[in-house]
Amino acid sequence: MEIQDYRDALDALDAELVRLFCKRMELCGGVAQWKQAHGKPIYDRSREREKLLQVSALADERFSAYTRCLFRSLLGYSRAYQHELLDAPSELAERIRAARLATPELFPTRATVACQGVEGAYSSLACEKLFAEPEIRFCPTFEDVFASVERGDCRYGVLPIENSTAGSVRANYDLLVKYQCYIVRSTRLLVGHSLLAKPGTEIADVRVVYSHEQALEQCAKYLASLPNVEVRPCANTALAAKQVAESGEPGAAALSSRHCAELYGLCVLAENVQDAGANRTRFLCISKQPEIYPGANRTTLLLVLKHRPGSLFAALERCNELGVNLVKLESRPIPERDFEVQFCFDLDIAAASPTLTRLIPALEAEAEELKYLGSYSEIV
Numbered sequence: 001m002e003i004q005d006y007r008d009a010l011d012a013l014d015a016e017l018v019r020l021f022c023k024r025m026e027l028c029g030g031v032a033q034w035k036q037a038h039g040k041p042i043y044d045r046s047r048e049r050e051k052l053l054q055v056s057a058l059a060d061e062r063f064s065a066y067t068r069c070l071f072r073s074l075l076g077y078s079r080a081y082q083h084e085l086l087d088a089p090s091e092l093a094e095r096i097r098a099a100r101l102a103t104p105e106l107f108p109t110r111a112t113v114a115c116q117g118v119e120g121a122y123s124s125l126a127c128e129k130l131f132a133e134p135e136i137r138f139c140p141t142f143e144d145v146f147a148s149v150e151r152g153d154c155r156y157g158v159l160p161i162e163n164s165t166a167g168s169v170r171a172n173y174d175l176l177v178k179y180q181c182y183i184v185r186s187t188r189l190l191v192g193h194s195l196l197a198k199p200g201t202e203i204a205d206v207r208v209v210y211s212h213e214q215a216l217e218q219c220a221k222y223l224a225s226l227p228n229v230e231v232r233p234c235a236n237t238a239l240a241a242k243q244v245a246e247s248g249e250p251g252a253a254a255l256s257s258r259h260c261a262e263l264y265g266l267c268v269l270a271e272n273v274q275d276a277g278a279n280r281t282r283f284l285c286i287s288k289q290p291e292i293y294p295g296a297n298r299t300t301l302l303l304v305l306k307h308r309p310g311s312l313f314a315a316l317e318r319c320n321e322l323g324v325n326l327v328k329l330e331s332r333p334i335p336e337r338d339f340e341v342q343f344c345f346d347l348d349i350a351a352a353s354p355t356l357t358r359l360i361p362a363l364e365a366e367a368e369e370l371k372y373l374g375s376y377s378e379i380v
Contacts, residue, residue: 024074025081032082042082043365048075072310073317076362080321083361090361092372099290100351100375107185107293109133113285114145114154117236120260124238126189126283127158130379141235142172146179149288156184157286162328163191164280166217172284173332173344176302176373183300183374184293185285193219193274196241196266197253203269207251208232210240215255222273241266285376296351296375298327301360304334304342304369311366312343318362324349344373351375 035042052068052075059067110133115123118138127134137154139145145157162168176183193215197206206229209216213233216223223231234240240254245264253269254260261268305311319326328346349356356375364370 021074025078028078028081029085032085035082036086042079042086042361051075069310072314076314076317076366077321079365080318080358080362083358090364092364092370093357093360096290096292096351096356096360096372096375100292100296103291103293105294111135111156112137112154114139114148114157116140116142116145116159118238118242120238120241120257120263121236122189122191122238122257122281123158123160123283125257125259126160126187126281129187129189130158130185130283130285131156142169143175146175146181146286149181149286150179152288155287157181158283159286160214160281161186161284162282163214163218164278165274165276166214168330169214170332173330176286176344177332177342177371181286181288182290182372183284183376184287184291185376185379186282186298187285187379188280188282191218191274191279191281192257192272193237193255193279194258194261194268195222195253195270195273196256196261196264197244197269199265199267201251201253201267201269205251206253206269208249209253209255210234210243211255212237212240218274218276218279219255221275222270238263282378286374290372290374292351292375293377295377297348297377299347299349299351299356299375300373301345301347301363302342302369302371302373303345303363303367305367307340315343315345315363315366318359318366319345319347322355322359322362324355324359342369 032042052071055071056064056068109131111131113127113131113134114137115121115127116139117123124136127136137148139148142159145159148154149157159172160169161172206226208230209223210232211234215237216231216233223229234243237256238260241256241260241264244252244254245266258268258271260266303315305315316326325348326345327348330344331341332344334340334342349359360370
């Protein structure tokens with residue numbers, strides 16, 4: 001046979017496969033109607049398990065694993081169609097809809113906002129970008145920010161979640177999981193680190209540099225170029241500048257913003273010393289209750305997936321089936337469960353989109369647990 005003969009045979013077979021697939025979906029629609037009439041759930045785990053064993057046994061041994069993968073996808077398409085046909089949003093989808101309807105049309109210009117650090121911290125600069133007139137209350141740690149919001153001491157909290165150079169702020173992902181808070185907005189801030197010290201200090205005099213561990217990581221190449229300099233992590237870049245200004249330690253310097261030099265009376269020894277010129281940090285604004293403002297076009301979900309081969313692939317397939325773009329995927333360990341992880345999905349999908357209503361039950365069927373972390377827009 002020539003290549004065209006193979007292609008012609010495949011085309012004929014594919015046409016028959018499409019016909020049979022459409023017929024199968026029609027039958028699945030009938031199954032959905034029957035389940036609705038008899039009060040049965042769309043997802044029947046035992047039936048799907050039996051089906052996968054059945055088709056795997058029917059297949060040629062060479063193609064058994066491929067057949068199983070094919071039918072796992074087919075079953076996912078069937079569930080998605082049944083949900084669409086019955087228009088049966090999950091309880092979570094209904095809560096998201098209710099939160100969207102209860103949220104005012106305009107994001108507030110003034111509010112009480114918790115930020116980690118002290119005056120001049122990058123979180124406070126991000127806060128001023130998000131709110132025209134924020135009342136900022138500084139907290140010692142990121143966890144204190146979450147706790148302040150959860151207790152209701154502050155309506156919002158602003159904190160970093162990822163950096164274009166150093167990557168994710170993993171501690172804050174863990175806190176998103178731990179606390180019952182929701183993302184309501186995000187923003188990106190261009191972060192320029194400067195080497196600050198007391199007036200009269202020269203670069204050659206510097207013996208120790210203080211800053212937040214992420215800032216130290218973002219300036220690793222520059223710090224490596226300084227001879228005989230010790231780096232000491234601290235809780236916040238602005239706190240590092242304040243500490244240097246108030247201490248009598250000889251040769252002490254801080255990696256912080258130029259704004260902090262003016263704020264704490266320090267001189268700038270070197271400016272923009274970060275390894276990457278376009279060094280940006282993304283900040284989240286969180287609240288105790290879900291607030292979904294008009295224009296919210298990104299949704300974050302937390303999934304605890306079944307501990308079995310292909311579970312993450314299955315969840316990603318549900319997104320692919322509905323044409324949902326995955327913007328970011330972050331895995332975090334599950335406390336007290338050995339080497340098991342949960343996944344944060346940042347999805348490019350609007351809260352008002354019917355696709356989200358269809359996606360949630362499809363993901364719920366694949367996950368042991370699904371937690372909604374918010375729908376929001378990002379201010380660039």
